[in-house]
Amino acid sequence: MNVLDPTHNPKRRAWVTSANAPDSDFPIQNLPLGVFSRDGGAPRGGVAIGDQVLDLRAALEAGLISGEAAEAAAEPNLNRLMAMGRPASRALRAAVSELLTDGNAAVAQRDAILVPMHAARMQLPCAIANFSDFMASRDHSWRLGARRDPVAPLPPAFDSLPVAYHSRASSVRVSGEPVVRPNGQWKRKDGVHFGPTEALDYELELAVWLAGENALGVPVPMSQAPERLFGYGLLNDWSARDVQRWEMPPLGPFLAKSLSTSVSPWIVTAEAMTPFEVPAAPRAGGVAPPLPYLDSEWNRARGGLSIAMEVWLLTRRMRAEGGGPARLTATDFATMAWTPAQMVTHHASNGCNLLPGDLLGSGTCSGPTDEARACMAEIILTGPIELPNGETRRFLEDGDEVIFRGRAHAPGAVSIGFGECRAEILPAPPWPAG
Amino acid sequence: MNVLDPTHNPKRRAWVTSANAPDSDFPIQNLPLGVFSRDGGAPRGGVAIGDQVLDLRAALEAGLISGEAAEAAAEPNLNRLMAMGRPASRALRAAVSELLTDGNAAVAQRDAILVPMHAARMQLPCAIANFSDFMASRDHSWRLGARRDPVAPLPPAFDSLPVAYHSRASSVRVSGEPVVRPNGQWKRKDGVHFGPTEALDYELELAVWLAGENALGVPVPMSQAPERLFGYGLLNDWSARDVQRWEMPPLGPFLAKSLSTSVSPWIVTAEAMTPFEVPAAPRAGGVAPPLPYLDSEWNRARGGLSIAMEVWLLTRRMRAEGGGPARLTATDFATMAWTPAQMVTHHASNGCNLLPGDLLGSGTCSGPTDEARACMAEIILTGPIELPNGETRRFLEDGDEVIFRGRAHAPGAVSIGFGECRAEILPAPPWPAG
Numbered sequence: 001m002n003v004l005d006p007t008h009n010p011k012r013r014a015w016v017t018s019a020n021a022p023d024s025d026f027p028i029q030n031l032p033l034g035v036f037s038r039d040g041g042a043p044r045g046g047v048a049i050g051d052q053v054l055d056l057r058a059a060l061e062a063g064l065i066s067g068e069a070a071e072a073a074a075e076p077n078l079n080r081l082m083a084m085g086r087p088a089s090r091a092l093r094a095a096v097s098e099l100l101t102d103g104n105a106a107v108a109q110r111d112a113i114l115v116p117m118h119a120a121r122m123q124l125p126c127a128i129a130n131f132s133d134f135m136a137s138r139d140h141s142w143r144l145g146a147r148r149d150p151v152a153p154l155p156p157a158f159d160s161l162p163v164a165y166h167s168r169a170s171s172v173r174v175s176g177e178p179v180v181r182p183n184g185q186w187k188r189k190d191g192v193h194f195g196p197t198e199a200l201d202y203e204l205e206l207a208v209w210l211a212g213e214n215a216l217g218v219p220v221p222m223s224q225a226p227e228r229l230f231g232y233g234l235l236n237d238w239s240a241r242d243v244q245r246w247e248m249p250p251l252g253p254f255l256a257k258s259l260s261t262s263v264s265p266w267i268v269t270a271e272a273m274t275p276f277e278v279p280a281a282p283r284a285g286g287v288a289p290p291l292p293y294l295d296s297e298w299n300r301a302r303g304g305l306s307i308a309m310e311v312w313l314l315t316r317r318m319r320a321e322g323g324g325p326a327r328l329t330a331t332d333f334a335t336m337a338w339t340p341a342q343m344v345t346h347h348a349s350n351g352c353n354l355l356p357g358d359l360l361g362s363g364t365c366s367g368p369t370d371e372a373r374a375c376m377a378e379i380i381l382t383g384p385i386e387l388p389n390g391e392t393r394r395f396l397e398d399g400d401e402v403i404f405r406g407r408a409h410a411p412g413a414v415s416i417g418f419g420e421c422r423a424e425i426l427p428a429p430p431w432p433a434g
Numbered sequence: 435m436n437v438l439d440p441t442h443n444p445k446r447r448a449w450v451t452s453a454n455a456p457d458s459d460f461p462i463q464n465l466p467l468g469v470f471s472r473d474g475g476a477p478r479g480g481v482a483i484g485d486q487v488l489d490l491r492a493a494l495e496a497g498l499i500s501g502e503a504a505e506a507a508a509e510p511n512l513n514r515l516m517a518m519g520r521p522a523s524r525a526l527r528a529a530v531s532e533l534l535t536d537g538n539a540a541v542a543q544r545d546a547i548l549v550p551m552h553a554a555r556m557q558l559p560c561a562i563a564n565f566s567d568f569m570a571s572r573d574h575s576w577r578l579g580a581r582r583d584p585v586a587p588l589p590p591a592f593d594s595l596p597v598a599y600h601s602r603a604s605s606v607r608v609s610g611e612p613v614v615r616p617n618g619q620w621k622r623k624d625g626v627h628f629g630p631t632e633a634l635d636y637e638l639e640l641a642v643w644l645a646g647e648n649a650l651g652v653p654v655p656m657s658q659a660p661e662r663l664f665g666y667g668l669l670n671d672w673s674a675r676d677v678q679r680w681e682m683p684p685l686g687p688f689l690a691k692s693l694s695t696s697v698s699p700w701i702v703t704a705e706a707m708t709p710f711e712v713p714a715a716p717r718a719g720g721v722a723p724p725l726p727y728l729d730s731e732w733n734r735a736r737g738g739l740s741i742a743m744e745v746w747l748l749t750r751r752m753r754a755e756g757g758g759p760a761r762l763t764a765t766d767f768a769t770m771a772w773t774p775a776q777m778v779t780h781h782a783s784n785g786c787n788l789l790p791g792d793l794l795g796s797g798t799c800s801g802p803t804d805e806a807r808a809c810m811a812e813i814i815l816t817g818p819i820e821l822p823n824g825e826t827r828r829f830l831e832d833g834d835e836v837i838f839r840g841r842a843h844a845p846g847a848v849s850i851g852f853g854e855c856r857a858e859i860l861p862a863p864p865w866p867a868g
Binding site for chain 2: 129130132135155156157160161163164165166167168169170171173180182183184185187192194216217218219221240243246247248249250251252253254255256257258259260291292293346347349350351352353354355358429431432433
């Protein structure tokens with residue numbers, strides 16, 4: 001299980017001074033892993049530190065780190081490191097933290113091993129083996145379900161298991177890559193229609209990246225689930241609501257989701273999140289405890305994560321006017337009804353083999369308050385969204401850019417951030433001739 | 435588009451004489467591709483011919499075939515050949531057909547290039563990039579839907595688009611690998627229960643393997659869809675019906691399906707299937723034609739495939755008694771309401787990038803007659819299944835082996851077969867302690 005160690009020491013400071021600013025997403029207590037390229041060179045692993053990226057390949061070549069975990073983390077994707085499991089990432093974290101600590105002699109080689117973040121082109125952190133998407137927020141499920149059935153808004157199984165569906169791995173893209181408005185089919189008053197979606201939405205989710213592997217047929221009990229959690233990021237599960245409503249019964253969302261999914265480039269490791277573990281959210285009033293296979297003492301005490309998450313919208317007009325983005329959502333992951341460990345154990349409970357590089361989406365991270373509604377479909381239940389510059393929105397328009405941010409706080413710990421997950425909406429292409 | 439060429443000539447005969455038997459699944463007009471290993475050696479590409487496997491690596495080394503397509507097909511998986519697209523598989527087919535034709539000098543090297551099928555250990559034919567499962571049979575959808583809603587049994591969108599969901603790639607296994615009965619959660623009269631499924635079913639489907647790649651955001655119009663169809667196999671979409679009913683609303687099937695999926699090892703190429711192309715099934719009475727994006731003249735004339743498909747059950751008692759399996763299902767793929775080309779175009783209509791090695795399941799291939807019910811959930815709607823030896827079944831029991839067979843016939847063409855897709859059910863493991 002996760003324990004605090006010297007890498008979490010709030011007094012530890014980096015020789016990369018930008019990392020020591022109180023508002024930095026990437027202090028030395030964070031050390032998220034990612035993959036980047038520079039000047040068209042080969043992709044390689046890196047660690048975010050302040051406004052710089054530690055080039056792990058360069059650090060290896062300079063002899064500043066060594067060993068199997070460091071070699072794996074320097075590769076063009078993190079899959080091998082993920083396959084090695086949590087002990088490898090713990091060892092790597094300890095070495096990198098040491099290397100970057102103020103006073104370490106590595107500072108003399110800073111030009112050889114650091115790349116300014118603005119010069120690093122981020123890639124997907126790994127080859128995504130499989131992508132499964134959960135629906136773990138009771139508030140999200142309740143609000144959207146109440147439109148259909150005000151008496152019983154939740155799916156029947158919602159309180160008994162973390163509801164999920166298999167989603168599409170091939171269309172996951174890293175933050176910054178634009179999203180093309182998809183064509184799709186849905187039913188209008190005048191009949192069944194095919195054309196560009198008129199209801200493109202964001203969904204603010206936590207990305208959960210998996211480590212290790214269980215063989216097909218071999219479940220992962222709750223006692224083993226924490227060791228399968230490699231780390232976390234932000235995930236935008238772009239959704240075409242008109243398409244979704246029409247195609248969904250009975251097999252679930254398909255093309256409404258596979259148009260694209262955006263993830264933030266930096267994986268905040270489970271080690272970095274240890275200070276921000278919180279008890280699993282209390283069960284809703286009158287709801288029975290989970291079945292034994294989804295329950296553990298550790299999960300009750302530390303299965304949740306306290307992460308403040310936000311959505312900002314930057315419209316084309318805001319950019320033209322030189323204005324900043326407007327905040328649409330402010331929520332916290334700690335309110336989710338199911339924890340990442342429960343997602344892992346439930347997912348593998350039928351013997352499904354979970355692989356290194358598998359991606360789980362938590363589902364839209366909505367909370368109980370109005371500002372914690374984490375997709376537009378929830379917000380517009382009470383009317384159109386009015387932006388500070390006078391614009392209004394029901395759903396996303398071409399040229400809109402959606403920006404997710406996340407930050408973990410805890411008493412006595414240095415706050416760490418997730419960086420951004422952002423993408424701009426491009427117009428739908430004309431349907432190809434022929 | 436597909437055209438008949440000398441490889442389809444019904445008079446062509448192989449020097450592998452077992453291939454010339456009228457009931458062989460693998461005459462020289464078939465030449466399906468697969469991946470096998472022998473005596474623990476490295477996996478390599480092969481072609482089924484009669485009761486033998488042509489070892490493509492050995493044929494390359496013997497100088498009997500050459501070129502990029504043959505090199506790609508000899509690799510430990512077929513992904514690179516799939517990426518090269520249909521022209522590559524056409525060229526390979528022509529060369530292999532020539533090589534195996536009666537009178538070719540290659541017969542002198544038969545011991546170096548042939549492996550008896552019983553000595554070949556078949557593997558998955560490729561690394562499965564993504565797996566999407568359709569529900570393209572109107573009869574299957576109608577029968578199961580009528581339980582819920584006798585007035586409107588079909589999903590609302592059924593006649594407007596090929597309904598599908600993203601399924602799980604990691605748990606797809608090749609024919610012969612056993613299936614472990616999964617644990618799962620469902621609702622019983624006495625409350626929510628977790629334990630081994632009591633309603634394990636088969637679903638007889640066609641596997642559709644994809645060639646080529648479209649970039650994210652770039653659809654595949656119907657005119658281009660046929661070139662994305664690499665080939666076909668048999669697929670068993672094992673389903674835990676009790677789990678499925680409970681977990682499905684609203685996001686679709688999840689753990690009821692990802693327990694395992696079995697595929698036949700041989701990919702019958704789109705080239706081999708050319709003589710068996712038939713018109714797309716007529717639209718049901720009163721149903722409007724598909725929207726233009728899902729329609730093409732080619733599809734109306736040749737988008738369907740005539741494949742007789744069967745399911746056989748071999749129980750533990752039948753094996754003990756030395757009896758043969760009992761046939762549960764006999765159906766034909768030609769009755770499906772949506773064609774493989776329509777599945778491809780719809781799947782990519784939102785810009786979703788389809789990759790070489792992607793797998794589509796057609797959905798349960800049920801037809802209108804009672805014997806064409808292609809899963810147990812449909813058959814038992816009229817009572818338990820009575821087997822010839824006196825046993826009865828509602829769902830599968832431990833020790834049951836399910837065997838799929840498929841064969842394509844057409845006037846004037848040599849009939850070709852799909853081989854088998856089979857697996858035995860193993861008991862559920864005890865839930866792990868701790």
